[in-house]
Amino acid sequence: MTGPLQQFDWKSSQYERPTRNWVCGRLCEGTPCDFGPTNRGECQVQSTCTPEKVGDRFQCTRAAVHGGKCQNGPGPDGRCSEPDAHCQPHRSLFHKRRFAVVVCLGLSLAFCLVVFGSAAPSSLISPGDVTLQHSSVDHDCANCHAAAAGGFSHWAGNALDSEVALSDSGRCLKCHVDLGHNPLNAHGLSPKHLAEMTQRLQQSDESSQRHGLLALARLAPVREPNQPLACAACHHEHRGRTFDLTKMSSLQCQSCHVRQFESFAHGHPSLGNYPYLRRTRIYFDHARHLHQYFQDKDFKRLMPDGKSPASCSACHELDVAGRQMLTLGFDRTCNKCHADEIVDRDFPGLPFFALPAFTVPAAPDAGGEAAPADADESAIAIGDWPTNPGATAVTAIPPFLQLLLADDPGYQAAVKTLGPDAFSHLDRARQAHPAAVAKYLWSIKKLMHAVVEHGDKELERRLGPNQKELARLQPSILESLLNVQRRWFPNLKSDVESHEQGQSPASKRQPVSTAGAAIVSAAEHSGSGG
Amino acid sequence: MRKLVARRLRNLASFIALAAVVVVGEAVLAVQLYRTSFVTGWLLLVLIVGLTTYNIRKRLPFLPLGRSSTWLQIHIYAGLLSGVVFVSHIRYQLPNGFFECVLAAMYLGVFLSGVTGLFLTRAIPRRLASRGEEVIFERIPIFLKRLRDDVEQLVFDSASNVDSTAIPDIYLNHLKAFFETPRNVLWHVLHSGRPRRRLLLEINSQHRFLNADERSVMESITDLVKVKDDLDYQFALQATLKVWLFVHVPLTYGLLVFIVYHLIVVYAFAGGNL
Numbered sequence: 056m057t058g059p060l061q062q063f064d065w066k067s068s069q070y071e072r073p074t075r076n077w078v079c080g081r082l083c084e085g086t087p088c089d090f091g092p093t094n095r096g097e098c099q100v101q102s103t104c105t106p107e108k109v110g111d112r113f114q115c116t117r118a119a120v121h122g123g124k125c126q127n128g129p130g131p132d133g134r135c136s137e138p139d140a141h142c143q144p145h146r147s148l149f150h151k152r153r154f155a156v157v158v159c160l161g162l163s164l165a166f167c168l169v170v171f172g173s174a175a176p177s178s179l180i181s182p183g184d185v186t187l188q189h190s191s192v193d194h195d196c197a198n199c200h201a202a203a204a205g206g207f208s209h210w211a212g213n214a215l216d217s218e219v220a221l222s223d224s225g226r227c228l229k230c231h232v233d234l235g236h237n238p239l240n241a242h243g244l245s246p247k248h249l250a251e252m253t254q255r256l257q258q259s260d261e262s263s264q265r266h267g268l269l270a271l272a273r274l275a276p277v278r279e280p281n282q283p284l285a286c287a288a289c290h291h292e293h294r295g296r297t298f299d300l301t302k303m304s305s306l307q308c309q310s311c312h313v314r315q316f317e318s319f320a321h322g323h324p325s326l327g328n329y330p331y332l333r334r335t336r337i338y339f340d341h342a343r344h345l346h347q348y349f350q351d352k353d354f355k356r357l358m359p360d361g362k363s364p365a366s367c368s369a370c371h372e373l374d375v376a377g378r379q380m381l382t383l384g385f386d387r388t389c390n391k392c393h394a395d396e397i398v399d400r401d402f403p404g405l406p407f408f409a410l411p412a413f414t415v416p417a418a419p420d421a422g423g424e425a426a427p428a429d430a431d432e433s434a435i436a437i438g439d440w441p442t443n444p445g446a447t448a449v450t451a452i453p454p455f456l457q458l459l460l461a462d463d464p465g466y467q468a469a470v471k472t473l474g475p476d477a478f479s480h481l482d483r484a485r486q487a488h489p490a491a492v493a494k495y496l497w498s499i500k501k502l503m504h505a506v507v508e509h510g511d512k513e514l515e516r517r518l519g520p521n522q523k524e525l526a527r528l529q530p531s532i533l534e535s536l537l538n539v540q541r542r543w544f545p546n547l548k549s550d551v552e553s554h555e556q557g558q559s560p561a562s563k564r565q566p567v568s569t570a571g572a573a574i575v576s577a578a579e580h581s582g583s584g585g
Numbered sequence: 586m587r588k589l590v591a592r593r594l595r596n597l598a599s600f601i602a603l604a605a606v607v608v609v610g611e612a613v614l615a616v617q618l619y620r621t622s623f624v625t626g627w628l629l630l631v632l633i634v635g636l637t638t639y640n641i642r643k644r645l646p647f648l649p650l651g652r653s654s655t656w657l658q659i660h661i662y663a664g665l666l667s668g669v670v671f672v673s674h675i676r677y678q679l680p681n682g683f684f685e686c687v688l689a690a691m692y693l694g695v696f697l698s699g700v701t702g703l704f705l706t707r708a709i710p711r712r713l714a715s716r717g718e719e720v721i722f723e724r725i726p727i728f729l730k731r732l733r734d735d736v737e738q739l740v741f742d743s744a745s746n747v748d749s750t751a752i753p754d755i756y757l758n759h760l761k762a763f764f765e766t767p768r769n770v771l772w773h774v775l776h777s778g779r780p781r782r783r784l785l786l787e788i789n790s791q792h793r794f795l796n797a798d799e800r801s802v803m804e805s806i807t808d809l810v811k812v813k814d815d816l817d818y819q820f821a822l823q824a825t826l827k828v829w830l831f832v833h834v835p836l837t838y839g840l841l842v843f844i845v846y847h848l849i850v851v852y853a854f855a856g857g858n859l
Binding site for chain 1: 609612613614615616617618619620644680681682683684685687718720721722723724726727728729730731732733812816827830831834835836838839840842843846848849850851852853854855856
């Protein structure tokens, strides 16, 4: 067994100084001296001395701290007899690390200056490829950056200019000449126009729930809408060939806008009479739709029947005068592929108006061929009636419609005969109670006719004083009902008038354009109401 | 122990809260169309400079700058936070320019070496206390020399007392190189006892050639072999504790040079207006 290697006491344990630059050269041999080297790396050991002549003899003059007088003493010629015990001190670990720091600093500095310090900026400092659209000008940084006109010293001076991005935007405008008179203002609008819009919108009382990030963003300093923006504020370059320069999140769009909302499905301001009342604020990207979306197989699955639009007329039509090329409505164009993105999945809709499924006997064809004989037995003169209630048609009368018909004596009499769930089995009841079925259907048609004729007043009258606020729901229910009437009952007025005069209007199947058209839900109402 | 856990929980909670502030703040500023790279870049620079001051503070122990352990805790958690800020600064994607790649590689070198150092400084001290005598690293050559002298003394005594060269032969063939310098450093770092077992097995296999006196000497030598191996273990682990700083510290200063250059280029070409 051996004792401990290390002992700590004042005599045998020296004070270690690992932060010194040099250590004794004999340390690696395990026999370091007590002095250690100087800060300059010189050995302090004095094993030899310069003997002093006292009388006719030389005497050793070695100091006690260096071992005291030597045993042999100087020679008769006055030379010291001890060998030179100087060592070559070594760099300490600490000093080696500091040396590594200096080397690394020097290499980094040299790397920066040699590789990037040329008279013109090297492509090595480019933070990445520019987009494909700008790739034709990326051979010379000076096309877009004023700083690129000089070398490193020029950059250092340019770095102190806080308006570099704004002044460099002028270089963008050399090519982008079609951005109007205020290209650096939001949407190219004049500061005056922007200020007016901002003031007007700030005064409007339309408000909705705001996204959480937008609420937080309000804490940050708000940009002045009239101040010019550098192109780079919204369009970030050097992010790869395929980067979308125009890509912005809806939150970013909203950050500048006064009126903020949670999402497209929740709280988006109305689009107005899209697209005829005014030009839509949405810029349709023709190039991308024609060359990418309509060509890409991945997108074809979204299109009706997997077919992309074959010609311009798929989305456009001439006006009556044949002078203007109009855009078809949202429901006939964008809706085909984008409907799913807009549908509110959390709240798919609450039906407030629906028609019962009812099969109208086929009318005689153009050749005068009569309808089948069995159809005559149950023929009910109802005039126009949509023939395609669709798979989503409700099976029970919507409460709102029931409310509107609550005071209708014809409806109440029909329900008394047919039962409270007559809405879902009118076709079956037509054989047994044709008169009641006819009353049921006419009560709905008359309701619609009265609403078309008298508008909100009729709705309020039918809803009664307790529920008349329902008629004033926004967006307007009336607008949706009028739209429904145009699509489902184009001859409603003449049908009702004929019926009231005791004549039987010809029963006609009224084709409808879309499946499930016989139901008007709150969701559709919200979307179409715009 | 409870105090340590409380400190760690408090520091972790602070780190997570600050990281959340950075991530959410960056998202909020991005929504406001602020150039978030500038904000996160400055924040990263402040953090890196602050982290570097820890190295300077260690050289000024005589100044009343607070406890070193407090500085170390701040250094660790600020370093981890810098990782979050860095990821946010590069927009959560790999940089694609040459200079940016070099800069990112240097930062990652500093960050990962720091994390490695954190792991080592947490794992190694426990291992150091578990085996052999804890010695001051700078004195290890002295102890090596002492052990070498002791074992050689035993060998010489044996050679002079016993009329046999068995022990000197064993020493020359199997042990001399072992006692010259620290050995099996990598094995010790990997916490492997295989070289030690192999050497002891070799010594044991020589016992059948020794007489009783020589066996007694050989047992003393075996004890010294074990002490030497433990000393090598201390050397290997303590050296590891020091070597990682040879990557971490120089790279940090190199990184600062690159950052200054990056700052100039960014401000010259992209402007400083947020």
